[in-house]
Amino acid sequence: MGxxxxxxxxxxxxxxxxxxxTERQEARRRRILHTSAKLASRGxxxxxxxxxxxxxxxxxLGTLYRYFPSKVHLLVATMQDQLQHMHxxxxxxxxxxxxxxxxxxxxxxxxxxxxxxxxxxADAMVRALTFAxxxxxxxxxxxxxxxxxxxxxxxxxxxPATPEQLSAVRVIEHTWHSALITWLSxxxxxxxxxxxxxxVCRLIEVTSGERES
Amino acid sequence: MGxxxxxxxxxxxxxxxxxxxTERQEARRRRILHTSAKLASRGxxxxxxxxxxxxxxxxxLGTLYRYFPSKVHLLVATMQDQLQHMHxxxxxxxxxxxxxxxxxxxxxxxxxxxxxxxxxxADAMVRALTFAxxxxxxxxxxxxxxxxxxxxxxxxxxxPATPEQLSAVRVIEHTWHSALITWLSxxxxxxxxxxxxxxVCRLIEVTSGERES
DNA sequence: CGGTAATCTAGAACAAGTTTCAGAACTGAT
DNA sequence: ATCAGTTCTGAAACTTGTTCTAGATTACCG
Numbered sequence: 001m002g003x004x005x006x007x008x009x010x011x012x013x014x015x016x017x018x019x020x021x022t023e024r025q026e027a028r029r030r031r032i033l034h035t036s037a038k039l040a041s042r043g044x045x046x047x048x049x050x051x052x053x054x055x056x057x058x059x060x061l062g063t064l065y066r067y068f069p070s071k072v073h074l075l076v077a078t079m080q081d082q083l084q085h086m087h088x089x090x091x092x093x094x095x096x097x098x099x100x101x102x103x104x105x106x107x108x109x110x111x112x113x114x115x116x117x118x119x120x121x122a123d124a125m126v127r128a129l130t131f132a133x134x135x136x137x138x139x140x141x142x143x144x145x146x147x148x149x150x151x152x153x154x155x156x157x158x159x160p161a162t163p164e165q166l167s168a169v170r171v172i173e174h175t176w177h178s179a180l181i182t183w184l185s186x187x188x189x190x191x192x193x194x195x196x197x198x199x200v201c202r203l204i205e206v207t208s209g210e211r212e213s
Numbered sequence: 214m215g216x217x218x219x220x221x222x223x224x225x226x227x228x229x230x231x232x233x234x235t236e237r238q239e240a241r242r243r244r245i246l247h248t249s250a251k252l253a254s255r256g257x258x259x260x261x262x263x264x265x266x267x268x269x270x271x272x273x274l275g276t277l278y279r280y281f282p283s284k285v286h287l288l289v290a291t292m293q294d295q296l297q298h299m300h301x302x303x304x305x306x307x308x309x310x311x312x313x314x315x316x317x318x319x320x321x322x323x324x325x326x327x328x329x330x331x332x333x334x335a336d337a338m339v340r341a342l343t344f345a346x347x348x349x350x351x352x353x354x355x356x357x358x359x360x361x362x363x364x365x366x367x368x369x370x371x372x373p374a375t376p377e378q379l380s381a382v383r384v385i386e387h388t389w390h391s392a393l394i395t396w397l398s399x400x401x402x403x404x405x406x407x408x409x410x411x412x413v414c415r416l417i418e419v420t421s422g423e424r425e426s
Numbered sequence: 427c428g429g430t431a432a433t434c435t436a437g438a439a440c441a442a443g444t445t446t447c448a449g450a451a452c453t454g455a456t
Numbered sequence: 457a458t459c460a461g462t463t464c465t466g467a468a469a470c471t472t473g474t475t476c477t478a479g480a481t482t483a484c485c486g
Contacts, residue, residue, distance in 0.1 A: 022483080025433090045346075050473060060435040062476085071473065130343040130391075134399045141400055167412040174391035174409065175384050178343075182387075186347045187354055196387065199380040199416065206419055235453085238463090263443060273465040275446085284443065 029067055031057045036078045040124035048075065048124055069135075075128030076139045082125065083146045086111060090150060100155040101204035107154035108176060108197050115180070116190070123184045130181065147173055155204065168203040175200040242280055244270045249291045253337035261288065261337055282348075288341030289352045295338065296359045299324060303363060313368040314417035320367035321389060321410050328393070329403070336397045343394065360386055368417065381416040388413040 021029065035057040039048045050071055054064040068074035090110060095103040115122040132140050151169050152161060161169070179196045182188035188196075234242065248270040252261045263284055267277040281287035303323060308316040328335040345353050364382050365374060374382070392409045395401035401409075 024482090028434095046472095049471095060437090061474090062436085063434055065474070066433080069474095127344060127346075130394055131340060132398060133340075137398055137400055140398065144400070164412075167408055170405075170409055171384075171388050171413045174395075174413075175387040178387035178391045181343055185345060185350055185353065187350055187357070192383075195380055196383055199377075200384045200387075200413070202419060203412065203416060206415060237452090241464095259442095262441095273467095274444090275466085276464055278444070279463080282444095 028057070028059055028063070032059065032064060032067060032074070033078055033081050036074055037082065037121060040075070040078065041118050041121040044120040044123040045075070045127045047120070050074075072128045072132050072136055073139060075124055076132060076136055076143060079125035079129060080139065080143055080146065082121070083143060083150075086114065087146060087150050087153075089114075091153060094156065095154055099205060100157065101201040103156055104151055104154045104172065104204060105198050105201040107150065108172075108201075109194060111150070112180075112190075112193060112197075119184065122180065126177065126180050126184060130177065144173065147176070165204065168206075171203060172197075172200050241270070241272055241276070245272065245277060245280060245287070246291055246294050249287055250295065250334060253288070253291065254331050254334040257333040257336040258288070258340045260333070263287075285341045285345050285349055286352060288337055289345060289349055289356060292338035292342060292356055293352065293359065295334070296356060296363075299327065300359060300363050300366075302327075304366060307369065308367055312418060313370065314414040316369055317364055317367045317385065317417060318411050318414040320363065321385075321414075322407060324363070325393075325403075325406060325410075332397070335393065339390065339393050339397060343390065357386065360389070378417065381419075384416060385410075385413050 032053060035053050036048055039052060039056070048071065050064060051061060053074070054061045057064070059067075064074075068077060090107055093110075095106040095110075097103045097106050129140060129143060148169060151172060155161070155165070155169075157165075175196055179188065179193045183190065183193045245266060248266050249261055252266060252269070261284065263277060264274060266287070267274045270277070272280075277287075281290060303320055306323075308319040308323075310316045310319050342353060342356060361382055364385060368374070368378070368382075370378075388409055392401065392406045396403065396406050
């Protein structure tokens with residue numbers, strides 16, 4: 001157990017800082033992430049088995065663990081990767097709605113439909129994200145920042161967001177993650193997720209158009 | 214893997230239906246849940262090791278698995294147990310605020326302070342809850358209903374809740390779980406959780422006092 | 427080119443969740 | 457009290473995430 005508090009020797013290729021990766025290393029990393037997403041698409045969290053990821057990526061198990069210190073790290077990095085794609089895709093087709101709240105709801109529903117096309121992959125990524133403990137905080141934080149960026153983009157604000165709006169965005173993120181989980185575990189329908197998202201997105205209107213206090 | 218779709222032979226003591234448990238069986242179940250909570254209080258999710266739970270509860274490993282088909286089932290059942298206590302405790306001291314939203318926020322913050330006293334236990338339960346897959350859906354659903362009941366109780370409504378209010382309650386639950394996770398994994402402060410809860414609780418005021426549309 | 431340190435490989439080994447099985451203990455009905 | 461069926465025990469086996477080690481490869485520096 002206590003093994004994540006005293007690490008400072010190994011290079012951490014997941015952090016794009018530190019030593020800049022070689023070309024071959026970058027290629028390895030890509031291959032691993034690709035394999036991870038492929039296996040996850042097949043059977044979700046359980047289908048991503050470290051031995052298989054390593055073998056299918058053409059690296060040794062030890063190397064896989066050098067790049068991603070745990071299965072959760074790997075899947076969160078995979079999510080980071082996918083989210084980046086998603087962000088670009090969404091950026092190209094900005095929402096058509098007028099109100100910021102409606103724009104966010106529309107954007108999130110678009111993202112949700114994309115996830116529906118790969119429910120197993122979504123399962124693996126979201127489960128990893130919420131199961132992550134403190135040792136994965138930096139990576140999870142990056143994912144969180146990406147999500148925030150997507151939402152703020154969708155709002156299409158002129159100036160910077162107000163503190164109230166930022167709070168609303170945080171709550172929207174909470175709802176988004178948790179609603180995804182209930183959907184993935186079969187306890188909520190797609191329609192229910194839609195309602196939840198639309199409900200929480202009202203917070204934006206409220207915090208924007210508030211009169212006083 | 215695929216082992217939860219075709220089960221109809223074994224009794225499932227976690228479901229209070231089926232064959233009504235013997236006294237000794239009920240006692241075993243209690244001992245197991247107690248051990249689970251004790252170990253979880255010590256070191257969180259990882260500290261609850263099935264072999265140790267079995268040994269410390271004075272049952273064989275196979276028996277433990279007959280009562281709770283997986284570690285996640287065990288911890289979700291533990292959460293069920295704890296939530297029931299919490300519900301009774303909260304019921305005794307109803308919130309002092311006037312507005313339904315403020316009452317809910319106050320109640321949730323009370324619950325949150327209770328969880329802060331046993332952060333490891335909270336960690337184990339919440340992680341299990343969000344990591345649970347479809348095979349645990351019924352149990353997770355029970356936990357969800359308990360949480361909903363707590364929130365509705367806190368609102369102190371006269372009549373039945375409106376559909377809008379029920380939606381708001383769902384979103385509050387989402388936020389509650391997700392905010393807990395970010396706090397447990399050290400990515401959000403206690404103050405931040407408080408803000409998030411207060412923010413989402415505005416939805417109740419909004420959905421109650423809404424003028425039209 | 428030669429040397430040195432870091433990285434990668436292959437494979438064993440370990441840890442904890444889960445399954446399995448033979449036999450002992452218990453339960454309920456006759 | 458006895459028999460049949462279920463439940464419980466004890467222990468081994470299996471699975472998959474994670475760690476460790478010795479040797480091969482590679483990258484970098486003079």
